[in-house]
Amino acid sequence: MMGTDLETNHNSLDLSEDIDWQVVYLELLPRIYRYVAYRVGERMLAEDLTASTFEKAWRGRHRYRQDLGAFSNWIFGIARHVTARHLKSNNHHAISFEDLTHIEADQNVQEEIDIRGDFERLSILLQRLPERERELVSLKYGAEFTNRYIARITGLSESNVGTILHRVIQWIRSEWECE
Amino acid sequence: MNDRFMYASQPELRPQFVEELYANISKQRGLLHLLKQVPLHIRRPRVWVSLLVILLLFVACARQFISPEAHHAANINGINLVETNYIPHVMSWYFSNEGAEEAIESIILSHGEFASDEQYMVPLDEAIDQLPYTFNMPTWVPESYSLIGEVRENPSMRRLFAIWVSEEKDGRIQLVTHQATSGQIKAAPGKWEVIEINGVEVVVIRGRFGPLFESIEDYRAFLESDEKEIRTYWDDDLGTQIVWIDNGVYFQLGSPGFIGAAGYFSPLQSTDFASEEDLIRMAESMIIE
Known part of the structure; x- marks a missing residue:
């Protein structure tokens, strides 16, 4: 079933074939933005990294036109990668x-x-x-x-x-x- | 675990950022990206299949009401046979004096078979001698038909017209020859058949495109009008044509065509013309194995 890989705390998207990608954008964008914002702690930087994530993902969204679950997993994967790379390049220190x-x-x-x-x-x-x-x-x-x-x-x-x-x-x- | 404050602290998106980002990711370059900007619900295969089905149904319906101008139907031994229900004629010049016969003789038809003012009457032997190709004249003609003694020959076109007249029937038999390794002929769908005569494929065409005018009055009215084009439609009663190409020569044997046809102003019936069997027998006498 489409979308079972993407489990969220709130109502899942309608994953039927009639995917409205504008709705998808508006649904995923806040969650990705908030994820990035929590990770980097700055609103503007979060916007930049979110934009970078979506620009990368949007170019390949046609591959997931019938599988929103896979698309969502994929775009969150991009977001995590983009954020991690930024934090690594800025010497984000770790502490237990x-x-x-x-x-x-x-x-x-x-x-x-x-x-x-x-x-x-x-x-x-x-x-x-x-x-x-x-x-x-x-x-x-x-x-x-x-x-x-x-x-x-x-x-x-x-x-x-x-x-x-x-x-x-x-x-x-x-x-x-x-x- | 009371974590409501965590949700309450979520950062809100700026509406301007949402709009700008969407505008940016939609602003792709290149034809493919332009295509991708088309809403996906339009690009979905099921939509396109539906549209295609609708289009095909529309075309199928349209074909029921609109006859196609023409379409290629077959190639028979170099003869490109085009099926069409009607053909347009364009009058380009004419003599509008002294009666119907001269006027008819002067009509130029735009579809390819046309007369010329260079055309003149010469004795058969002389005409054949002048042609750059050789062929066999029929050694058999239907009873009551006889060659009128002269043929019309068009030096520039290397074309020969031989006409037989009958004492019993109003319809003449005309043989047209010219040098060609390929040619085109138009016929209505279902009105033609390919048969073999002495090893050569020939096309038998039953009927032909009808007279341009029903009467001399119609013709004169046309001349006086500003119209330059007139359409003619298929008529099953205008005799049979046998067409073939053999050894670099194009042959058309059958009822006379547009030029000089007796049926222009008083259409003849099919019984007024030589029968298909007689024409095939004439052709057999010309095509030697």
Whole structure:
């Protein structure tokens, strides 16, 4: 069945043959944008990387005209690749989540959180997450994938994904509430 | 796990970014990309198949009401046979004086078989001697028919017209020859047949395109009008033609054509012409194995 590979937390697209690609664009664009934004933490940079993703994917969309599920998987694959390459080229440093929980909140960071909007506040916290945890959060709350699908594409077990996300969200919430 | 704040913190897309990105990815270069910009629901094969079926049905229906101008039907021993239900004629010049016969003789027809003012009457032997090709005149003609003693010959076209008249029938028999290794003839669909005479494929055409005018009054009215083109339609009652090419010579044997035909103003019946069997027998006497 078309689209079973793409499991999201909200209503799936109508994957019949009558695919309206404008609707598809409007459906996938926010999720990809949010995924990228969660990963890089900057709105404008997220727009650039999202645009790059869509420009690459759009040229080949005719290959998936009858398989939206495959197209969606493919375009998310491009988004992850584009984002990872950007982060790698910008020397995005990694830190373990265990180390993170023992670090006292930086006073400057806390002040910055106070004066920004919700996404910026969240983004500042996300930037402190290790690579794996941030990817999982981005896939879950940006791309809005299910834990099962996230487990499939990351190679983790579903329970492992759930556990990691639970711990991360607890930490983010505690930091959030400490403002 | 209370994670509602995570969803509540999702960044919103700028509408301007959405529009600009869509415009950019749609703005592809090249013919293929232009094609890709056509909405996919239009490019989908099922849509095109449906459109094709509709188009074919339309063409099929149209063909029921609109006769095609002409289409190639067969090539018989160098003769390109074109099927058509009507042919147009264009009057290019004429003498409009002194009665019907002269006027008819002066008509030029645009479809390829035409007379010339260089055409003149000469004795048969003299005409044949002047031709750059040789052929056998019929050694058999139907009873009551006789060669009128002269043939019309067109030096520039290397064409010869021989005419036999009958004491009993109004319809004449005409033989036209000219040098050719290929030729074209028009006939209505279903009105022709290929037979073999002494090893040579010949086309038997039953009927021909009808008179241009029903009466001398019609003809004069046409001359006085601004019309330059008139169509003629197939008439089964205008005799039989036998057409073939043999040894570089084109032969057309049968009822007279447009020039000098008795049927122009008083159409004849099929019984007024030599029968198909008689014409085939004449042809057999010309085609020697």
